[in-house]
Amino acid sequence: MSRQNPSLLDVTCEAYVLDVAKLSPTDATAWGIPGHEHELQDFSPAYWDDLAGLARDLLADVDAFDDCTDDSDDEDDFDSADHITAAILRDRLGLQLDLHHRAEFYGQLNNIASPVQTIRDTFSLMEDQEAIRARLAGVPAALDGYRESLALAAGQGRVAALRQVELLIAECGNMGGFLHGLGAPEAEADTAARAFGELADWLSAELAGVAPACDAVGRERYELFSHEFLGAKVDLDEAYEWGLDELARITAEQEALARELYGNGTTVTEAIARLNAEEEYTIRGVDKLRDWMQAVADRGVAEYGTPPIECCIDPAGTGGIFYTPPALDGTRPGRMWWSVAPGEDTFHTWQELTTVYHEGVPGHHYQITAALQAPLNLWRRVVCWNSGHGEGWALYAENLMEHTPATRMGLLDAQRLRAARVALDIGVHLGKKNWDAAYARNFLRENCSLSSAALEFEINRYLGWPGQAPSYALGQRLWEQMRDESGLPLSEFHTRALSYGSIPLGLLREMMRG
Structure with a gap:
């Protein structure tokens, strides 16, 4: 906590961050929050639902704290920094929940910012070989969960453009060289590379055939x-x-x-x-x-x-x-x-x-x-x-x-x-x-x-x-x-x-x- 006298909202925000770090170990690694280096989230629908639940609970707390603020100068009242924090939370987490409701997180798939890249990039931040080995062991389950989310999104009509599906198929097929360059035992790297290959096969067999040829997402989604x-x-x-x-x-x-x-x-x-x-x-x-x-x-x-x-x-x-x-x-x-x-x-x-x-x-x-x-x-x-x-x-x-x-x-x-x-x-x-x-x-x-x-x-x-x-x-x-x-x-x-x-x-x- 950075403020000299943290408010109730500050403490609640810190608890939220630590809860997200537990659910999302790659984020914990990116933020430098220790204790989750050996873990990897599974990117399943339940994972995205749990993140949305944390956001929903925090927004409910913001509203409850704000409703209790009055002119009495109680120490639990919002100060100017709290009002700014509350406005930012409502904007950011409100958008996050809107995107979740529309299945945008389930269907994330592109050449730069989707779970495959998240998994790849987290290893670039890691140096401890034991942690790398343990996280590599979690790759098959993570990709199984990602596949489950993509299937759910597809069932709701939310599939990325064919161009992006084909790019991800190629990226999954090329992951072996990157994974074997991490210095982990060959068996773990082979297992993770095989999981990426299986995802590529599934994308080709199940998603490419229903992916739209059109790249445009339309005005409504684009505005969001x-x-x-x-x-x-x-x-x-x-x-x-x-x-x-x-x-x-x-x-x-x-x-x-x-x-x-x-x-x-x-x-x-x-x-x-x-x-x-x-x-x-x-x-x-x-x-x-x-x-x-x-x-x-x-x-x-x-x-x-x-x-x-x-x-x-x-x-x-x-x-x-x-x-x-x-x-x-x-x-x-x-x-x-x-x-x-x-x-x-x-x-x-x-x-x-x-x-x-x-x-x-x-x-x-x-x-x-x-x-x-x-x-x-x-x-x-x-x-x-x-x-x-x-x-x-x-x-x-x-x-x-x-x-x-x-x-x-x-x-x-x-x-x-x-x-x-x-x-x-x-x-x-x-x-x-x-x-x-x-x-x-x-x-x-x-x-x-x-x-x-x-x-x-x-x-x-x-x-x-x-x-x-x-x-x-x-x-x-x-x-x-x-x-x-x-x-x-x-x-x-x-x-x-x-x-x-x-x-x-x-x-x-x-x-x-x-």
């Missing part, structure tokens, strides 16, 4: 996902048009910068090719990439005074780049992970510097360690995470660091990608004119300089995880609006806004307005 990820309700049609306008603005700035770098008549494509050809900005080899990441991250840590960060290469090889927070118990530092796609060996610092700022300092590492050190209850410090707040901040933070013309081209390239996917994500899932997977892929190719492998990963991510990708640029937009509205000196605005933890942006904007 958008609220979940962004933490605010927005006019999706206005956001779509804004994304296209922002894309045009960034493109024009890139065109001007291309001429500044290499002279009149130079196109953006030509400037990018010339930057890629310059040895000054070229790294060859994954080990050298990690060393460069670490050096950049260390400079940010020194400038902002944050705890150290560790840069790692993710063995999963999916092509994603992400951050994992420090463990609550201090056993694991904050880490930046680069999941290098197979065959990738050359990297360009002009393009990737902004990514290190995003994942490290002053991006996620600065933001999350600030929340961990804030006088907030355990749920708000460690568990509550809102993509619009977190990813919006990290995108906003990329602009806080100094850039040369070359690295500014990289910054704009990243910003252009984020603006493009606002239009892409909304366009595809709301079924706007021309927006199918083929159009989306060509549109993305025209508006980013990603490698072919990274582009394919990204397009599949947007098609299978609706509402998440736009939360970056739309979150940045809200952060910039809050900054401009506050009238505060920049450092004061940052300190105050981050002191609340990762909360829904709609609520944060209300609080920053007073």
Whole structure:
């Protein structure tokens, strides 16, 4: 408990976190709550129902505590921090229960954020071989439970698009190499790999045949996902048009910068090719990439005074780049992970510097360690995470660091990608004119300089995880609006806004307005 005098609601939130950790050992590992390292949840319908039951009970407690609050200044009354916590709980857990009611958790299946990836990623955070061995032994039961949930969702008409099913079949088939690389005894790795193979067979035989060919989820579901990820309700049609306008603005700035770098008549494509050809900005080899990441991250840590960060290469090889927070118990530092796609060996610092700022300092590492050190209850410090707040901040933070013309081209390239996917994500899932997977892929190719492998990963991510990708640029937009509205000196605005933890942006904007 972080507050000096924890309230009744603080204590209740801490009990809720510990109860969730018991039900969901992979979350306990991610949060750094010890005692569950040898366990693995089964992802069955009963698991999701039990999580929903905990959320429902906590919301009932919030309402009961709030009803008892009066003007008598009793120590059990809500204070200002409790009122904020209650508002966040109602928003986040209310959405969680709505999604559960619609069988969205039972049917989770995509290329980045579903139980298969949860199981895979938890091993990347583990070092104790005995715990790894025990958790590997739990993989068959976990995947049996996941299959049960998928079947239940399918019975209710909730099946992921065929594209995502086929991607997961391939991922399950490729898990053997990852599992055998964990250092556990071969028998346990073989058993877990066989379980993934059996899941792949079941997906092919039972789910692929009923999976829809259409990737779009439709407006009703998309509005719910958008609220979940962004933490605010927005006019999706206005956001779509804004994304296209922002894309045009960034493109024009890139065109001007291309001429500044290499002279009149130079196109953006030509400037990018010339930057890629310059040895000054070229790294060859994954080990050298990690060393460069670490050096950049260390400079940010020194400038902002944050705890150290560790840069790692993710063995999963999916092509994603992400951050994992420090463990609550201090056993694991904050880490930046680069999941290098197979065959990738050359990297360009002009393009990737902004990514290190995003994942490290002053991006996620600065933001999350600030929340961990804030006088907030355990749920708000460690568990509550809102993509619009977190990813919006990290995108906003990329602009806080100094850039040369070359690295500014990289910054704009990243910003252009984020603006493009606002239009892409909304366009595809709301079924706007021309927006199918083929159009989306060509549109993305025209508006980013990603490698072919990274582009394919990204397009599949947007098609299978609706509402998440736009939360970056739309979150940045809200952060910039809050900054401009506050009238505060920049450092004061940052300190105050981050002191609340990762909360829904709609609520944060209300609080920053007073």
